[in-house]
Amino acid sequence: MKRIVSTNQAPAAIGPYSQGVRSGGLLFSAGQIALDPSTGQLVPGDVAAQTRRVLENLSAILKAEQLSFGHVVKTTMFLADMNDFQIVNEIYATYFRENPPARSTVGVAALPKGALVEIEVIAMADNHDDSSQGATVSDTSG
Secondary structure (H helix, E strand, O other), rough: EEEEOOOOOOOOOOOOOOOEEEEEOOOEEEEOOOOOOOOOOOOOOHHHHHHHHHHHHHHHHHOOOOOOOHEEEEEEEEOOOOHHHEEEEEHHHHHOOOOOOOEEEEEEOOOOHHEEEEEEEEEEEEOOOOOOOOOOOOOOOO
């Protein structure tokens, strides 16, 4: 079963897709660009301003399902210019302070509406019978 996730605190979808989809304990977000939810327009400013708006949009989608960045297990970032990686990474780190998720970063030729950054997340709801949650596992095989 899947359930469509939608909130007016994040930009409306600009195509035939959902802001997010919940399936069991997993939430899959659509990629978010720096659209202002109230206007549907790209926020003015540089990649730093766009990155903050993207992460706020993702936060709103997570909150719609009573989740937070602490529930995120995987992110994918798309950058129109890989030279922006350090700036995006510094801002990203302020949202994922502890136990950051796995992440991929991809350089792309272009993003919708001329955006500089797009990020998508996969989050997992707490599983109360998983005693290892939040633990760090290391390979000790040698």
